[in-house]
Amino acid sequence: MADPSLYTYPSPLKGYENLEPLPNEEADDGKSYVNPPAKKKSEAYHSFVEPITNGIRGGFDVHIYFLQTDEEETKFANELWERIRREFPELRIYKVWDRPVGPHPVAMFEVNLFNPEQFGAFIPWLVINRGPLSALIHPNTDDEERDHTQRATWMGQPLPLSLKMFKKRAASKGENS
Structure with missing residues (x-):
């Protein structure tokens, strides 16, 4: 996981300054x-x-x-992949990789979400249906290393990613600037 102290964080209240104080009235649930x-x-x-x-x-x-290397997990992953393709055809669903690819340490497949509605439908569905599998959810910005670490969310057991490729890309961008 990336060290949070490496990044800056704008105030969450930016754009909401100088407003009336919020009420302290409790809701019915207390x-x-x-x-x-x-x-x-x-x-x-x-x-x-x-x-x-x-x-x-x-x-x-x-x-x-x-x-x-686990036959049951591989079978489950392929069945989950098929179910996602059938139930969420509007999402971009990549092929199943039977080996580590990129920064990912084991086999996997990827799903892209294009809007908050898709995120709001798919993520709760995946919470219930992912079975024994781990899932990494990350945003896409112009900072891939931060997206895969500090901004990432895990379901299940987090796995160590190989971040070397992101460091090399960042270094080459810096050299070419």
């Missing part, structure tokens, strides 16, 4: 607060927030891993 109604729904319901891409690459990648 644990949450009553929030004032928003003037309009957050744009995050319609498109991914910057710097996540909303283009052809897809805003999020989901890598679903399995041990290629």
Whole structure:
């Protein structure tokens, strides 16, 4: 995992400065607060927030891993891949790799999500249906190493990624600047 101290973080309140204080009224459940109604729904319901891409690459990648030496996991992964293709045909679903590829340490397949609606439908579905498999969910921005580490979310057991390729790309970009 990337060291969070390597990055800067803008204030979450940017754009919400100098507003009236929020009420302290508790909701009926006695644990949450009553929030004032928003003037309009957050744009995050319609498109991914910057710097996540909303283009052809897809805003999020989901890598679903399995041990290629385990027959049961391999069979389950192939069945899951087929089910995803049938139930979510609008997503980009890559082929099943039966070996490590790129920074990924074991066999896997990848699914791309293009908008918040797809993310909101697919991720809860995957939580229930991924079985014994681990999944890495990461945004796509212009910082691949950070996307795969500090901004990543794991379902199941996290796996160590090989980050060398990202470091080499970043170094070559720096040399060519």
